[in-house]
Amino acid sequence: xxxxxxxxxxxxxxxxxxxLVATLTGCSKVEPPAPELLAQAxxxxxxxxxxxxxxxxxxxxxxxxxxxxxxxxxxxxxxxxGCIDCHVSPxxxxxxxxxxxxxxxxxxxxxxMDCFQCHTDRxxxxxxxxxxxxxxxxxxxxxxxxxxxxxxxxxxxx
Amino acid sequence: xxLKTHFREIEGRSPRxxxxxxxxxxxxxxxxxxxxxxxxxxxxITGMNNQVVWGLPHIFAILLIVxxxxxxxxxxxxxxxxxxxxxxxxxxxxxxxxxLLIGGLVILVLDLGRPDRLVVAMTHYNFKSIFAWNIFLxxxxxxxxxxxxxFMIEKRMNRYSxxxxxxxxxxxxxxxxxxxxxFGFLVAREAYxxxxxxxxxxxxxxxxxxxxxxxxxxxxxxxTERPLGDLILRRMKNLLGIFxxxxxxxxxxxxxxxxxxxxxxxxQGFILLSGGIYTFLFWVVQVGIGSIVPLVMLFHPVxxxxxxxxxxxxxxxxxxxxxxxxxxxxxGQAYPLEMFPGYEMSSTFYDGVVASYTxxxxxxxxxxxxxxxxxxxxxxxxxFLPILPTSLADAQVDPHAARSTASAQSAAAGA
Amino acid sequence: xxxxxxxxxxRRQFIxxxxxxxxxxxxxxxxxxxKPAGAASNADGKRWGLLIDTSKCADGCTACVTAxxxxxxxxxxxxxxxxxxxxxxxxxxxxxxGHQQSLPVMCQHCEHPPCVDVCPTxxxxxxxxxxxxxxxxxxIGCRYCMMxxxxxxxxxxxxxxxDQKPHAPRGKGTVESCTxxxxxxxxxxxxxxxxxxxxxxxxxxxxxxxxxDPDSEIARRLKEQxxxxxxxDLRLNPAVRYQGI
Numbered sequence: 001x002x003x004x005x006x007x008x009x010x011x012x013x014x015x016x017x018x019x020l021v022a023t024l025t026g027c028s029k030v031e032p033p034a035p036e037l038l039a040q041a042x043x044x045x046x047x048x049x050x051x052x053x054x055x056x057x058x059x060x061x062x063x064x065x066x067x068x069x070x071x072x073x074x075x076x077x078x079x080x081x082g083c084i085d086c087h088v089s090p091x092x093x094x095x096x097x098x099x100x101x102x103x104x105x106x107x108x109x110x111x112x113m114d115c116f117q118c119h120t121d122r123x124x125x126x127x128x129x130x131x132x133x134x135x136x137x138x139x140x141x142x143x144x145x146x147x148x149x150x151x152x153x154x155x156x157x158x
Numbered sequence: 159x160x161l162k163t164h165f166r167e168i169e170g171r172s173p174r175x176x177x178x179x180x181x182x183x184x185x186x187x188x189x190x191x192x193x194x195x196x197x198x199x200x201x202x203i204t205g206m207n208n209q210v211v212w213g214l215p216h217i218f219a220i221l222l223i224v225x226x227x228x229x230x231x232x233x234x235x236x237x238x239x240x241x242x243x244x245x246x247x248x249x250x251x252x253x254x255x256x257x258l259l260i261g262g263l264v265i266l267v268l269d270l271g272r273p274d275r276l277v278v279a280m281t282h283y284n285f286k287s288i289f290a291w292n293i294f295l296x297x298x299x300x301x302x303x304x305x306x307x308x309f310m311i312e313k314r315m316n317r318y319s320x321x322x323x324x325x326x327x328x329x330x331x332x333x334x335x336x337x338x339x340x341f342g343f344l345v346a347r348e349a350y351x352x353x354x355x356x357x358x359x360x361x362x363x364x365x366x367x368x369x370x371x372x373x374x375x376x377x378x379x380x381x382t383e384r385p386l387g388d389l390i391l392r393r394m395k396n397l398l399g400i401f402x403x404x405x406x407x408x409x410x411x412x413x414x415x416x417x418x419x420x421x422x423x424x425x426q427g428f429i430l431l432s433g434g435i436y437t438f439l440f441w442v443v444q445v446g447i448g449s450i451v452p453l454v455m456l457f458h459p460v461x462x463x464x465x466x467x468x469x470x471x472x473x474x475x476x477x478x479x480x481x482x483x484x485x486x487x488x489x490g491q492a493y494p495l496e497m498f499p500g501y502e503m504s505s506t507f508y509d510g511v512v513a514s515y516t517x518x519x520x521x522x523x524x525x526x527x528x529x530x531x532x533x534x535x536x537x538x539x540x541x542f543l544p545i546l547p548t549s550l551a552d553a554q555v556d557p558h559a560a561r562s563t564a565s566a567q568s569a570a571a572g573a
Numbered sequence: 574x575x576x577x578x579x580x581x582x583x584r585r586q587f588i589x590x591x592x593x594x595x596x597x598x599x600x601x602x603x604x605x606x607x608k609p610a611g612a613a614s615n616a617d618g619k620r621w622g623l624l625i626d627t628s629k630c631a632d633g634c635t636a637c638v639t640a641x642x643x644x645x646x647x648x649x650x651x652x653x654x655x656x657x658x659x660x661x662x663x664x665x666x667x668x669x670x671g672h673q674q675s676l677p678v679m680c681q682h683c684e685h686p687p688c689v690d691v692c693p694t695x696x697x698x699x700x701x702x703x704x705x706x707x708x709x710x711x712x713i714g715c716r717y718c719m720m721x722x723x724x725x726x727x728x729x730x731x732x733x734x735x736d737q738k739p740h741a742p743r744g745k746g747t748v749e750s751c752t753x754x755x756x757x758x759x760x761x762x763x764x765x766x767x768x769x770x771x772x773x774x775x776x777x778x779x780x781x782x783x784x785x786d787p788d789s790e791i792a793r794r795l796k797e798q799x800x801x802x803x804x805x806d807l808r809l810n811p812a813v814r815y816q817g818i
Contacts, residue, residue, distance in 0.1 A: 004167055004542040069708055072700055072759050081739040094735075114274075118709050118744030120737040152211075200732035200745045206656035208728050211716040226672070269747030271729060282694040289693035291715055345807060346687055346723035491616065495725050497803050498818070502666040505678075507658045514654070537606015557671050 042086050047077045086121040094121035161245040164548040168382050170541035183536040189527010192520045201271065202343040204521050209513030210491045215269040217483045218525030221366065222262030222532060223337055227330040228367015230255040237323025243390055243555045246547035247375065252307045253545050254374055254536060256300055261532025265524060288339050295333040302326050309543065334363045341486065347424040349490030358408040365401035366479045369472040372398060376545055387547060387552030395468045399456040402475055406449050409572060421499065428493050429485060436489035439481040448478010465469055488515055584713035608669065620703035622784040622812035624791050624800060627676040629778035635662055637677050640770030644754065646738035659751045660767060676818065677767065680705055680726040680751035681803060681811030686717035703812050704753045712747040716799055723804045726750045756804060784812060
């Protein structure tokens with residue numbers, strides 16, 4: 001039994017090692033973000049000192065996130081929307097990280113974050129860029145369909 | 159007394175074994191591919207929608223999880239109920255229970271909207287959620303069965319294996335209660351909201367687990383060319399028959415209680431009479447092909463002697479179980495919520511109409527991939543650990559009974 | 574994404590208030606204090622709710638639906654089965670008498686919400702002011718809440734989204750529903766997009782207010798005129814009440 005376990009362990013570690021090597025060889029060299037692509041911050045000064053923000057912006061966002069979300073205690077100075085509105089260029093896009101204040105740095109430092117899967121990646125005043133055929137509300141869409149969804153099957157009513 | 163049972167790893171070099179591994183790996187890869195597709199494009203590429211939120215992957219997952227707890231039957235019979243005939247199968251039973259559960263959980267996790275947040279599920283618990291209980295029940299089951307296996311395999315620990323067996327047996331009952339309660343505690347939906355779903359799931363775990371276990375045992379014996387006697391097979395098929403009848407009983411009681419309540423007549427009418435695919439699956443596949451036909455096959459005095467019939471009956475029980483879960487999971491969601499009793503209801507959000515659901519290839523690939531992963535793990539483990547008995551011949555399983563059958567046969571031959 | 578708290582920054586140092594002047598003081602590199610100046614949440618002691626008079630709700634009018642989806646950036650992606658709907662107009666016909674009426678249905682913001690009970694990660698939660706929300710930071714997309722909701726109030730996001738509204742984050746793989754325009758409530762607007770639209774059209778079928786304030790219009794009308802809840806038999810005590818059904 002002992003030797004079986006050892007062999008099973010060896011197999012598992014070999015697989016892990018192979019995966020690691022494959023991942024590392026897949027990595028390419030990352031260029032630092034070019035500052036000229038990033039828009040200038042629009043306010044005079046950030047809400048907190050720069051060195052503090054560099055070090056702790058994630059903690060500020062994380063702590064106040066729960067306060068704001070769960071208890072409605074919002075702090076406009078530390079709001080996520082505020083960061084985006086001030087720092088991100090209206091023409092930036094999450095798909096081109098080099099143009100995006102947050103993503104450029106995160107990409108360079110290889111720190112993954114998923115904020116922009118839900119939060120919009122652009123300031124409030126950015127023009128919409130949605131595809132025209134999709135830029136309509138559900139009732140508008142359904143009104144173009146004949147009388148909304150058709151019943152798949154009527155329910156038997158006694 | 160029983161002869162000493164020997165367990166040995168399989169050699170694992172035969173072309174057949176390698177072919178099996180290769181085939182399973184391909185299926186697992188397809189499942190992973192489906193998961194990647196889903197992660198990239200979102201769930202709209204599946205058949206699931208805002209009306210039917212749980213689909214084919216959940217049926218596969220629940221089937222595997224329920225069968226996992228039932229696959230532990232053989233080990234429980236030997237450790238808890240003292241049936242020595244099952245002792246040679248106890249190790250296989252434990253390993254199969256673990257791998258089936260892992261396969262089911264992999265499907266569930268990969269079907270999440272955010273599988274990348276698995277760590278959130280492990281760090282944020284809502285102790286009122288049955289899902290959160292189940293996270294503990296599943297991980298606990300894996301841990302307990304692992305210890306149980308260790309106690310069975312390691313000679314010095316053998317004497318504790320009975321205690322571990324008892325713990326595992328009780329745990330698997332609680333685990334299946336938890337799985338059934340995922341639906342049983344849903345007060346909002348007419349088709350669920352019934353305490354009897356918990357014992358129904360336990361009964362299903364016994365029958366589905368036994369069916370899988372019979373098939374796996376027969377496949378292992380055939381694949382490794384180790385002898386498999388009729389005696390153990392006959393015992394298992396008799397038990398399978400009893401379990402199938404047990405499931406039918408709970409199904410009967412569930413529908414009878416619901417038919418008594420006027421407010422549930424519509425939903426019962428939907429499942430039993432007018433539900434189209436769900437009615438067909440219920441009567442023809444679940445009750446007919448999946449329960450009555452196997453019962454006849456398993457207890458017919460002549461047919462039940464044939465191994466092929468036993469294997470076919472086990473397969474049919476699994477098909478019936480799949481149909482049953484389809485009716486419970488999809489049928490229960492397809493029937494619209496009755497928000498305004500006594501009113502016809504319509505809206506742009508599919509209120510008041512039976513929701514449509516067409517399973518997609520992506521879901522099927524994910525489900526099959528998870529199932530293949532369970533069997534891949536099993537195939538790997540039996541190569542490296544002494545799980546399979548060298549023989550399941552009658553004399554090995556129960557020499558006493560074997561001798562008396564042999565003499566009865568020779569007497570019959572002589573007469 | 575790291576979920577760990579920084580060792581430099583304890584939670585207690587860090588509670589800060591809404592709309593308050595926040596004084597910050599850097600004690601040492603990475604260690605600093607934030608002092609909220611007299612912060613009070615808009616949520617304290619309140620319970621926000623809606624009263625919907627179905628007799629005033631016009632058949633065929635979808636002003637509330639359009640306004641809600643406009644306000645929160647809920648767009649159709651051309652697939653009605655998987656498109657999200659935060660609010661919809663429901664048409665009812667009494668089976669016994671043939672009486673017809675229509676009414677909007679959205680998240681009912683229950684006091685005892687089944688979605689919160691079943692959520693494994695506490696992503697579904699009730700705010701102190703009674704608004705039921707999904708915390709998309711912890712939602713794993715299991716959809717158990719959608720199974721549990723008696724009102725079919727929730728939608729799962731089935732595909733990647735872009736161009737969300739800044740105040741209404743939404744993203745693939747999580748569940749969402751009516752937020753009772755929580756961003757407007759927190760801003761102190763005292764109304765929601767659907768109520769505004771209904772009033773603007775002159776129907777005045779919907780009223781927003783604080784159920785806990787006996788002097789509010791909604792509380793007075795509820796007391797004087799009575800109301801019903803959808804699926805009142807479940808005793809979830811929803812904050813959305815109806816008259817006329």
